[in-house]
Amino acid sequence: MQYSFKKVFGINTTQMELFEDIGRPLVEDLIHSKNGLLFTYGVTGSGKTYTMTGSPGEGGLLPRSLDLLFNSIGPFQAKRFVFKPDDKNGMEIQSQVDALLERQKRDSQQSVPRTPSSRLKADPEFADMISPEEACKCDNVDDDCCYSVFVSYIEIYNNYIYDLLEDAPFDPIRPKWLGGGTPVRNNEFIPPQSKLLREDQNHNMYVAGCMEVEVKSTEEAFEVFWKGQKKRRIANTQLNRESSRSHSVFTVKLAQAPLDADGDHILQDKNQVTVSQLCLVDLAGSERTSRTRAEGSRLREAGNINQSLMTLRTCIEVLRENQMYGTNKMVPYRDSKVTHLFKNYFDGEGKVRMIVCVNPKADDYEESSLVMRFAEMAQEVEVARPVDRPICALAAGRRHRNQAFRDELSRRLEERGNSNNAGNQCTHQVNSACLLNQLIESLPPIPRCELVDPADDQTLPNLIEVLERRHHIRQMITEQFNQTGTCVKSQNQQSKISEKDKVILNQRSEIDRLEKKSKTLEYKIDILQKTTDMYEQDKRSLQLELETREQRLQKELSERRRMEQRMQGMVTDTKLKWEKECERRVNAKQLEMQNKLWVKDEKLKQLKAIVTESNSSCSAERPQRPSRERDRDRNMGQKRSASPSPVTPPVRPTHRRSHSCGGEKWVDHKPSTNLDLDTVMQPILPNAIKVSTPNEKALSKCHKYVLRHQELASDGEIETKLIKGDVFKTRGGGQAVQFTDIETLKQENPTAPRYSILRNEDADCGPSTVLSSDQSPFSMSFVNPGPRVWRTSGEEQNPH
Known part of the structure; x- marks a missing residue:
């Protein structure tokens, strides 16, 4: 089989290469106010979730799309709560005061956790999914606009829509909801509420009441994604240990509005706000129940998944047929929530990209062939793109000119401040040095202190005055030196403090790195813990199945023993029964043989008597005959007591009248298997209803019943038995037969x-x-x- 696609990625393709060909154009269209839809399609276990999400160190399409988006619009993002969803698939612009009040309200509420869900562990940072070398950004971003990013995460489970970011209401009595309606204690849980699809004023479909979270960084967006990912429904099947049981839709909505003419503030015109969105869809895999052996809820989930995917195929086929043959068939979007939600994309409101994931397993050959056949056919559907429209009529480059003016002003102020600080420091140092030099130079020389005349009263006072002046100048020098030393020490301390600050910054960066590493390890530990719990659950289920099979085996063994004992008893009873029957038959056969021997002996005796009599009649004289006749009559009289003398054959009538003749009405039951003997004498039953099978209608009209039964006698002749009985009514309104007579008819030569x-x-x-x-x-x-x-x-x- 050969299938043609726009591009085929082999097993050695990296996530970065796949994103550059598939995800990057969609993100660039999102920045330029164009919608996009990207979904993965394939058989269960083919790698759809890995392609969309990725793993630590190998981020998939979703994290790389978020990274590209925030790297591109990072400097141009508006403050929080400037853009606000209007709950009708639109955006509103708040004033600076209202946005500030919203931020203050949020900051005041963050100190107290609202629900237990806010105390969940932090998920791995986004930097662990994508290395810094793979970071990228778009160059052609309009810097005259302010941007704000909102994300939402939903799942479509059993054709119902659930919000994965919605926090369950906190109830101190009832336990919290862990996601998916999972019981926590005493089988009590707060089930999630399904959402409805609505149509906005622009005829675009959206999920009503879905939570949209405003995010300002890739890390924050990815953390929101993992918060919803924990609530997504997954299960263990025969084909995949962590099989997605629902279709997940992660929507990135970008709101942008132009700046005013000065490039300082956002235009407060709602009509100038442009909203574009990118939907990243991870479809659940199609599967056959004969392979997964699904039962119960798993079987229902598989049926709904296959039904939604079949609806998607049907919609694509109808679109293709309408475009190729010019027909106007109605596309069944409403048959499934997936197709109904993305109806606008198929009608031309955005670019649609589909990634087909294939697992080269031999068991998946047939299903993979169907998937690739559908994907090849879907390429032929053409979707018209909307025409771009300008955001506003203001001149371009407003933000750039304003930012350039601010940078120039801050540069000049910084230069002026730096020159003043440097001049003050130099002046202070020069003044200090000049003052020290002047003080040193102002030291008076010591006069001569030789005393020649004892009456000299000028030398000592002059010496004392000079020394006092020198002492005063020395004190001033000491004070100045101390001041200069203090200034130098302060400068040294500042340099040391700056060095310490650098060390602290390095340590903080190291701490952040270790915290990220610890979070990654915690995430891996959670994954291992989930895997361990899954294996433990499998172990318990297998142990339970083993115990059940052992009990079943013990029960079968006990049943087999009882059956053997019962069969032995039946064999014993049957053996005794047949022994008695054989003994009875042997006795009957012996009696029959004795009778036959007796008959033969009697025949020989009669023959001997006849021969003896004939001989005696020939040899004896005629006068003696009466005495011999008397003797023969006497002997025959003695034998007559044992057997009657032969009689002449009776007259044979044409018909034999049955003993059943009378005034009663008979049911003559003659089975179809009976043979007609074609004899002259046949039983005649007047007023008889002849039937081949007994029925209640015939029995209700008659008083007597006769059954003709034929069997083969021991001498090879056919023997007919007439089994007769009386018909009477039962208490329940039916008919019953009580057999009374058996008449046997046998044909002989x-x-x-x-x-x-x-x-x-x-x-x-x-x-x-x-x-x-x-x-x-x-x-x-x-x-x-x-x-x-x-x-x-x-x-x-x-x-x-």
Whole structure:
């Protein structure tokens, strides 16, 4: 598969190179009052959040965009609260007095924390994300405007919008909200309130009630970002340990207004205020539930994420179709909060850039192909840019001229002050030296002190006067020297103090560096702590799953043991049952064989008697025949007690009348599997309803029921049984059948030889006498005691 894009960044591309190609043009457009939208798109775990945020030392697109923005407009920023949001996606300009009152009010409230959220730990400084060598700025910034930056941070979770910068109201009884509606104690929490989308007077979409924080530096903006990042919803899935479960939108809004003609103050005209914004969107990754095995809330989150991404694809496809084929189909922006919020960008209110992140895993091949196919198609959508308009009609360079005048004035004042200070110091030093020289030169010489005449009274007084004058001058010299020494000492002390100040500054910079390092370490410790907690949670969940599986295994083992015991009992019972059945069948077979042997013996005896009788009749004389006949009659009379004599075959009627004939109405149940025997004698049931399957309607109309059942007998002939019963109504309004008789019909060959046998059977109903004929195809049996049994080629039981 081949896909074409404007530019492809390999795995060795640095964050700086990516930002120079993607982020820098958007920030420059933001400074020039143009909107921009940048979002990352791809499969879960493909590196979207890393591309947008980065890591310590490797800042992503978001921190580098903030760095470029503040480096460019830093000297031209207005004071706090000069620009103020009007809660309708617009900006107002406050006077200097109102802004000063707002600042004083904020400074007075900062001493007392309003909510527990203000006591959170400080996050790593922005300098730890981007090295000083990578800092950059824009050159073409209008210096005749004042700028102010406002940031907001929202997330779109389950198609609801939540403000990540909103502080939960503090309740001393209920616990604080940690973000995402997470319970803290006793399952009590303050759930976040979802926000609504509104349309301003310029038909631009915005989030109503969203908190916009004014920031003045990259560090402050990044700290606000990390404050909201802590509340963002992430979860552990099968594909990503820290998977984003929501779409996050970090909006940088830049408000700018021109200066007056003198270049000193901002114009108090609201119509001259220009607001532009840059939206940095980190989309949640698309995922398949078959791979993540998501359940419960994770499954619902994945469904909403995939639905919003599908809506984004649909909107892009409809825009492309409208542009390519000239159609005017309605774009379904309102189907998802993501597309509804950025509707203006797709309609031409700003530049749109999309970064497609791809993970070269073999498991992500199909999903990555779909992502790249959609991204390639999205390139064909053209969005018209709005025409630039001038901010004001004043001449350019006002701030520069005013600043140049101020710099020149301060330079002259500084030179004048420096010359006065230097002259005073030099004059003081020259005066001190001249005064010392004059005092030294004014010392009177010591006169001669030789006494020649004892009456000389001039020498000693002159000497005393000179010495007194010298002593006075010496005191003056000492005082002057002390003053000069004090001045020199003060100068030395000032130089030492300046050196100490330099040392203190160096130490303070070192302390700041160490504080930043400690904050970075704290941040890393927090990350490690979160990772540790996550691993501990996974460990507990795995232990719980292991315990659950062990319990399940123990339960299955116990169930298996009980099943084995039950099966052993069933096997034992079945074995005993079959042993009894086999014993019963063996006994029945033995009895049957004995009967057959007895029948054969009887036949042999009869044959022997017939042969003996025929021989005797041929050899004996005729007068002796009556005595032999009497003997034979006597012997046959003795045998008749055991078996009846053969009779002539009865007359065969055309039809056999069934015992079921009567005035009752019958249900003749003949299954479709029964075979027609094509015999002459068939059971006839008058007033019968013939059915193949029993039904309540037929049973409700009849009083009797008969079931025709066929089976194969032991001699290979088909045996038909008529199972009869009475139909009666039940208490529930239904029909029931109570079986009373069983009539068996069996087809036999009448030409087979039959012999009359008289024997006793040990049947279930008691001993019976069976009468069998060698000429008739039917046999009759009378059973006593117990219910009467009528057997016609079988048996019929009639309990009546």
